[in-house]
Amino acid sequence: MQAKKSLNANLILKRLKKALQINTDIELSKLLDIKPNTISTWKKRDTLDYSAIISICNLYEIDLNKILSEKTYSEKTDNITLNNTPLIKREIQFEYCLGNEDLLNSLPQYHFPFIQSKISRAFEIVSNNMKPTINANSFVVCEITDIKSIEENAIVVIISKTKGLIINRVINDSPLENNFTLSNDNAFFRNTTIDSEDIKEIWTVKNILIRI
Structure with a gap:
């Protein structure tokens, strides 16, 4: 599951080069520490390594909203509402799971056009428990939900009171009313169960920003 095609790779790369004040794909490839032909492949396949895009924007303090927005700010109309999606990187996930209320205010927040919810x-x-569907180092963009609204076999991020942040498919096949099976796409990992009382937050995965 990749980001929707509305996020055109050529347009994003063009905006990124403009923000970085460079003109060529070779210059961009050096900044991203990738081979020049990788960028050519991105353009041809209309796909990107969004983790690399996010990292370079963070490094050079570039507003990622201006890079990923479906339209430029000058093209937006008053009836379009921007969502603000905080980026929870691995280094701060433990603190996030502890429920630090001030943490979100300090995080970079981005607009993803494919997100409809105000809370994301x-x-x-x-x-790599969800590999090959989701590889480690990828980002999943999620919307808030609750256990009663989860569709069978949906991929979710769960903030557990006892286990921290976990990502799994949720299957309601337990004989106990409040227990749910957490299924992994990687056969190396065993399925487990979770009690709904152990869930602090649950987020439905809407898109995967794949790491190529």
Whole structure:
């Protein structure tokens, strides 16, 4: 599951070069520490390494909203509402799970055109338990939800009171009313169960910003 095609790779790369004040793909490839032909592949396939885009924007203090927005700010109309999605990188996930109320105010927040909810998060994935669907180091962009609204076999990020941040498919096949099976796409990992009382937050994965 990739970001929707409305995020055109050529347009994003053009905006990024403009923000970095460079003109060529070769210059951009050096800044991203990738091979020049990788950028050519991105353009051809209309896909990107969004983790690299986010990192370079953070490094050079570039407003990622201006890079990823479906329209430029001059093209937006008054009836378009921007969502602000905090980026929860691996380094701060433990603190996030502890419920630090001031943490969100200090995080970079981005607008993703494919997000409709006013409450959203982008989590960096640490484990390969959902590989090949989601690889470690990718980001998942999520909308807030509750356990009763989860569709069968949906991929979710759960903030657990006892286990911290976990990402799994949720399957309601337990004989106990409040227990749910957490299924992994990687056969190396065993499925487990979770009690709904152990869930602090639950987020539905809407898009995966894949790391190529």
